Amino acid sequence: MRRSRAFIPTIKEAPSDATLASHKFLIRGGFINTQGAGLYNFMPLGKIVLEKIRAIVKEELDAAGCNEVQLSFVTPIGLWERSGRSETMGKEMLRIKDRHENEFVLSPTNEEAMVELVKNRVTSYKDLPINLYQINTKFRDEARPRYGLLRGREFLMKDGYSFHSSQEDMIREFDLMEATYKKIFTRLGLDFRVVAADSGAIGGEGSKEFHVLANSGEDTLVICEACDYGANIETIFDNEEVDALNEKSYEELKESKISKLCACGAELHFKKGIEVGHIFQLGTKYSSALEAHFSDENGRAKPFEMATFGIGVSRLIAAVIEQNHDENGCIWTKETAPYMVNILVSNVKDEAQSALAEELYERLKALHVEVMLDDTKERFGFKMKDAELIGFPYTIIIGKELQNGLVQIYDRKTKENSSINRDEIYEKIVELLK
């Protein structure tokens, strides 16, 4: 993409309401803009990142044997009345009426709809197990949306549901999804932890959360560095005790509770996390309520054993930036960067600079490298600041050193600026991208 043709409205000042780095930089960098409270538009850069994350989620789930579907976003209220969640989820569900005064809900999650989809279509134990997922818009009418993409009302989430003939098989799938989620977050280049969690409004027994570690995280995690143990603090302490923790008088709580939690006995640490994934063992809660049955080996009707699996896809965009940024802007990981390479022409009026940039641009495009050519007439400093704000992993600087036969590669993460002979730059950048 040529910068001169791209719609990337970067701005110098962040909106006054943005407090988090991800919120500020995603807006300043022209990735997203605010449509209303908790509502965001994805502009070209944001859309590219969103699609990249979505693609990785899909690839790994498909590889694990899941089936992608797409459910309607608007659902009849009756669906929610049958499960009882019309009551229990309350105002979190946004209700609307059509011209006939029929009531509908903008789906906040889809257990009911997915059970209805499978009910009477999967009727035998021979058809099980089955794992269905979708990556689709959700709407939760949060009492107080905030923090940009981290807590919007409308968001993109992957929600998956598996159906089984036995609890053992459901647990097998649960473990498979845990492993799959680890692959996904590892590919995204994130530092994350899996912790024991509360099941909350979704219901169910065993549940694990996946947290991206970041100081701005809303959740507090108790983590053992020696073994795999980790838990959301909500599972260990009640609210009063959590308040006590915030006042740093937690030594006694630690003595009384935490010390008994970790089998290996090593020291436990508190860390802040952003929840980006949550997997639940549901059992038969929804299949029973909605009378979704299959026939077992003896011809007896049984409700499906179920599990459910969520990933906050749009939230992940913000999580990547919360974990990877500096004072100048975004630092994308290799799998999330909207463009891997930015070719910066310091002075577009200099024919030698432009010619080399054009040549490199065409060669990299031919290799299917995601490359931006900054061919705008801005000054060098402006372009550098812009490149840092957007967060291209590599910027090839073609500027005044070209008269000495040199160009530079600026590494966004390390901030190193290394000079390369102009004849070696193509091979060098291809090497870096491997």
Add this chain to the structure above:
RNA sequence: CGGGGUGUAGCUCAGUAUGGUUAGAGUACUUGGUUUGGGACCAAGGGGCCGAAGGUUCGAGUCCUUUCACCCCGACCA
């Protein structure tokens, strides 16, 4: 949903206690010139139903009423 706050240029904000020329600054944008390796400088421009609706007044960005939106603290939550 409780408590607090803010709506004035694309963005960040002055101006509102005490009503009174043609509503301001910075930034962004346009044009010209000078610059040219870290968000340049000079000059000249364009851009506002002062959130909306009523009201008081000779006169309202400013006062009154209603309403909408947004933000912050809490409670709640992927």
